[in-house]
Amino acid sequence: MPVPSLEDFMSRAYTMELEATERYAQFAEQLDTHNNREVAQLFRKLSEIEALHAKRILEEMGWPSVPALPPAFAWSGAEAPETAPFDSLHYLMQPYHALEIALRCELEAVKYFDDIAAGAAPQRVRAAAKEMADEEREHVALIKQWMKKVPRPAAGWDEDPDPPRIAG
Amino acid sequence: MNAPFAAAALQPKDFKSGYKPVWCPGCGDYSVLTGVTKALAMLELRPENVAVVSGIGCSSRIPAYTNCYGFHGVHGRALPAATGLKVARPELTVLVASGDGDGYSIGGNHFLHACRRNVDLTYIVMDNHVYGMTKGQPSPTTEPDWRSKLAPGGTGLREFHPLVIALASGANFIARGFSGDPNGLAALIAEAVRHPGFYFLEVLSPCVTFRPEQRGWKEAVHPAPVAPTDDPGRAARRLMTDDGFNIGVLYKGSRAPFTGMAAAPTDSPEDLECLFRL
Amino acid sequence: MKPTPSVSVALAGSGGAGVMTAGNMLLEAAALAGYYGLMTRTSGPQIRGGEAAAMLRVATFPTDGQDDRFQVLAAIDWQNVGRFAAELPLAPGSIIVGDPAQGEPPEVFTRSGARYLPVPLKQLAGQLAGAWPNMVALGVLAGLIGLSFESVEAAAKKAMKKGLEAGIAAARLGFSQASSLEGFSLEKPPSSSARWLITGNEAAGYGALRGGVRFVAAYPITPATELLEWLAPALAKVGGTLVQAEDELASINMALGASYGGVPSLTATSGPGLALMIEALGLGVAAEVPVVVVDVMRTGPSTGIATKSEQADLNIALYGMHGDAPHIVVAPNSLADCVAATAWAVGLAESLQVPAIVLSDQYFGQARAVVDAPVLEKQSLERLKAEGAEGYKRYALTESGISPMAIPGTRGTAYTADGLEHNEGGTPSSQTADHLAQMDKRARKVSQLDPGDAWASIEGEGETAVLTFGSCTGPVREAMARNGKGVKLVSLRLLSPAQPERLRKALEGVKRVLVVEQNHSGQFLRYLRSEYQLPGEVRSLRRPGPLPFRPEEVRQELLNWEETA
Numbered sequence A: 001m002p003v004p005s006l007e008d009f010m011s012r013a014y015t016m017e018l019e020a021t022e023r024y025a026q027f028a029e030q031l032d033t034h035n036n037r038e039v040a041q042l043f044r045k046l047s048e049i050e051a052l053h054a055k056r057i058l059e060e061m062g063w064p065s066v067p068a069l070p071p072a073f074a075w076s077g078a079e080a081p082e083t084a085p086f087d088s089l090h091y092l093m094q095p096y097h098a099l100e101i102a103l104r105c106e107l108e109a110v111k112y113f114d115d116i117a118a119g120a121a122p123q124r125v126r127a128a129a130k131e132m133a134d135e136e137r138e139h140v141a142l143i144k145q146w147m148k149k150v151p152r153p154a155a156g157w158d159e160d161p162d163p164p165r166i167a168g
Numbered sequence B: 001m002n003a004p005f006a007a008a009a010l011q012p013k014d015f016k017s018g019y020k021p022v023w024c025p026g027c028g029d030y031s032v033l034t035g036v037t038k039a040l041a042m043l044e045l046r047p048e049n050v051a052v053v054s055g056i057g058c059s060s061r062i063p064a065y066t067n068c069y070g071f072h073g074v075h076g077r078a079l080p081a082a083t084g085l086k087v088a089r090p091e092l093t094v095l096v097a098s099g100d101g102d103g104y105s106i107g108g109n110h111f112l113h114a115c116r117r118n119v120d121l122t123y124i125v126m127d128n129h130v131y132g133m134t135k136g137q138p139s140p141t142t143e144p145d146w147r148s149k150l151a152p153g154g155t156g157l158r159e160f161h162p163l164v165i166a167l168a169s170g171a172n173f174i175a176r177g178f179s180g181d182p183n184g185l186a187a188l189i190a191e192a193v194r195h196p197g198f199y200f201l202e203v204l205s206p207c208v209t210f211r212p213e214q215r216g217w218k219e220a221v222h223p224a225p226v227a228p229t230d231d232p233g234r235a236a237r238r239l240m241t242d243d244g245f246n247i248g249v250l251y252k253g254s255r256a257p258f259t260g261m262a263a264a265p266t267d268s269p270e271d272l273e274c275l276f277r278l
Numbered sequence C: 001m002k003p004t005p006s007v008s009v010a011l012a013g014s015g016g017a018g019v020m021t022a023g024n025m026l027l028e029a030a031a032l033a034g035y036y037g038l039m040t041r042t043s044g045p046q047i048r049g050g051e052a053a054a055m056l057r058v059a060t061f062p063t064d065g066q067d068d069r070f071q072v073l074a075a076i077d078w079q080n081v082g083r084f085a086a087e088l089p090l091a092p093g094s095i096i097v098g099d100p101a102q103g104e105p106p107e108v109f110t111r112s113g114a115r116y117l118p119v120p121l122k123q124l125a126g127q128l129a130g131a132w133p134n135m136v137a138l139g140v141l142a143g144l145i146g147l148s149f150e151s152v153e154a155a156a157k158k159a160m161k162k163g164l165e166a167g168i169a170a171a172r173l174g175f176s177q178a179s180s181l182e183g184f185s186l187e188k189p190p191s192s193s194a195r196w197l198i199t200g201n202e203a204a205g206y207g208a209l210r211g212g213v214r215f216v217a218a219y220p221i222t223p224a225t226e227l228l229e230w231l232a233p234a235l236a237k238v239g240g241t242l243v244q245a246e247d248e249l250a251s252i253n254m255a256l257g258a259s260y261g262g263v264p265s266l267t268a269t270s271g272p273g274l275a276l277m278i279e280a281l282g283l284g285v286a287a288e289v290p291v292v293v294v295d296v297m298r299t300g301p302s303t304g305i306a307t308k309s310e311q312a313d314l315n316i317a318l319y320g321m322h323g324d325a326p327h328i329v330v331a332p333n334s335l336a337d338c339v340a341a342t343a344w345a346v347g348l349a350e351s352l353q354v355p356a357i358v359l360s361d362q363y364f365g366q367a368r369a370v371v372d373a374p375v376l377e378k379q380s381l382e383r384l385k386a387e388g389a390e391g392y393k394r395y396a397l398t399e400s401g402i403s404p405m406a407i408p409g410t411r412g413t414a415y416t417a418d419g420l421e422h423n424e425g426g427t428p429s430s431q432t433a434d435h436l437a438q439m440d441k442r443a444r445k446v447s448q449l450d451p452g453d454a455w456a457s458i459e460g461e462g463e464t465a466v467l468t469f470g471s472c473t474g475p476v477r478e479a480m481a482r483n484g485k486g487v488k489l490v491s492l493r494l495l496s497p498a499q500p501e502r503l504r505k506a507l508e509g510v511k512r513v514l515v516v517e518q519n520h521s522g523q524f525l526r527y528l529r530s531e532y533q534l535p536g537e538v539r540s541l542r543r544p545g546p547l548p549f550r551p552e553e554v555r556q557e558l559l560n561w562e563e564t565a
């Protein structure tokens, strides 16, 4: 989808951050419900980081709230590039897995902004996209560092000796 | 249409209840819930004017996760309950949620008749080709060779084809969605609510616990290659040869909905005594 | 012959002979002449063309029970009519009217000692263009029981759309034939009062509307179908709706859905349908959604005898549900009471937010009777609705157990009605404390019900009491009337929740209890034994359907007991 203006670009960027914020928050909630507090906490942190990014866009643009995207707007994929799909989770997942998800999302975001920066959008848009892409690259680096600090899951991390418990 | 809702009166999160889903992390039903809340926000509805009706199953847990009016009934009977509600209260927006066991097996008869009755309902079936809630038995849409405790050698039975059956039963609107695309789902659900009459939306919604291989569905799905038809004959041919992963609206008829609505009263009950009086 | 207060006549014949049409006109004629009466019907298993009989009773007093014997059996033809012998008991003084061209009456009838009076019905009708033998038979019957011809003419005018003149002429021919025969005569009719001509099914339908029902979903089943067929156009007139569902599972769930939406709802069925509805009735109990099911009982189990009556669904109505499921069971104890009992059941369901089952039966449902116009007092049994409120809790633990119910569309009170156990707020809960608190609440709201005097009909005084319910009440009443004093009737209308304290009071001073019911296993007796203390000796008078109890059977039972006591 062509990006006609800086406003349009920034509201996309904002929406990306907002959806990522919400998705990570949902993930945190799901894992809380399933007693995986450690990963829940991590997702909560990721959610907070994305929320900060979203807030910064509002501040930079001096927007009280974000202007709506045109009704016909659609992401090229199923959801915004930085939004992790619902099926990424597993109740026994470990922090490393969560960071893998975040890494994938950041890489998607880099690619999204790089494409705009290299595309046919107005100069101002391309410059802003370049800036965003660089910022996302920094996040990629941060997450990679973070991943080094958490243990790698051993084989069989998803094994559960008990059968599922639900009943209806 | 998957724009954000900056201008909408209510945000999708305003349609969520504080009650936390018990679904397994990764379950496709989370995404359907997101699709529902986004659609309701998109439609600028108020939660109190929406009712979400369901049967029993993991998927049927959805009503309590919204802050709309909810009716979590008994296994297989969501459609009749929703029919009663909609006929009695036509001004409400009524969404119905089922699973493939709930909707196609125990509730199969209601499915046929809801299709032909054409009451203005949005019927969302979260199809995971398995009975999730009772821990992994084959459902009508399960592949014949899928092995499980209850059918160790597979069922050996041909799958039920809900879309074809809906068409044959007179459904007026038939679509397929995928839980991996909550925005696409939101758009389909919004369209379904706007459409007057029965709208059947089959949603491929993986059960990551009993059918983990369904995580691979995201590679298999693809948008329907052609625009929806309004010719049932053509639709039948398409649906019969469909690979099961075509996403989008597949059939669009134009039958008028059934309202069953009473006219304004002309008599009080007491007036009817003249029927018996000597 | 000495005038009597009651005469019973039957008109039989093959399908196409018009016995029901003629029977209805005779009942109407009797009603117009100022008498009470009723008509029941019986028929063979064929869909069309089979044998059928209209069974009428004309009386100077209100009655919805059949008498011991028929004074007149008239038949247009005798094909297979012998099958009805058990349902058409005759006596030595009875008259059999038949067309000699159709052969002799079957031996099963003549061996009663009844007199045979041949009347050439077909030949008489043949004298008039467009006339039918059933109209000749109508005239004969009216003449034999001493009705005026004017009343027959008036009834024909009301009923016949075509062939009226020929019909009246035929009836007149029959009437004049009867004048040469020695028949019966009725005592003078009682002074006139406001009366209705109504079937039990119509009465239940009307009661439902008076109770406030505006949504009905149902699946056809004998003998409840006429109730639905009456309701369909009637509902349309009062701003309601009837949906024909695909099965009973759908009907009860549709009714629950509509009621959840705030519209008082009902479904009607018979035993096999009630069996299919049981699961959803449990939902109604758990989710506290009011709904009314009228069970027009027929002979069971399974398809049984679909067109005949029995009181054998008592167990399933009282105890059929899974889980502990307090609910309401009401039984009308006269045909006319189908109005009040059904209206009451709707009120109870609505005010207590609980399913209510009305146990009518085929006998009431399909009988048409002249009854004193029922007087329905306005009942103030309404659903307690929630106003938009802060911190709304759908299943709040109130003292009465009744919590305000929010109606979809009301802002600020959205909740999910749930068959899953829940807490006060309606959130699913598997906590012991929530289960106990909600069970207590659901039991409390039903048990605290104060039915006033409506719980039973109590009549007479004596050391012998008859306990019964439903359509057995008529024959018991009549037996008591014949027996004179010494017997007390307690006919229960509210079967669930049980009223042990009220019955204890009602039975003070009683030394013997006779329990009368129409089923094989004594379901009512077992229920009484488990829920109540019965004083003194207890006897059971019971038999399965389809034959109704006759007053004399009950009277004999009481007499024999008193003699041996």
Ligand SMILES: Cc1ncc(C[n+]2csc(CCOP(=O)(O)OP(=O)(O)O)c2C)c(N)n1
Pocket: A167, A168, B056, B057, B058, B059, B060, B075, B098, B099, B100, B101, B102, B103, B126, B128, B130, B131, B132, B133, B134, B139, B207
């Ligand atoms: C009358 C009845 N029979 C059986 C059950 C048990 N039961 C609960 S959910 C379910 C099947 C659920 O499968 P599906 O509808 O596909 O939903 P899912 O859990 O996969 O979302 C069954 C058999 C029940 N609750 N009620």
Ligand code: SF4
Pocket: A166, B022, B023, B024, B026, B027, B028, B029, B058, B059, B128, B132, B133, B206, B207, B208, B209, B210
């Ligand atoms: S069992 Fe399957 S369908 Fe049920 S919540 Fe878990 S993943 Fe979803």
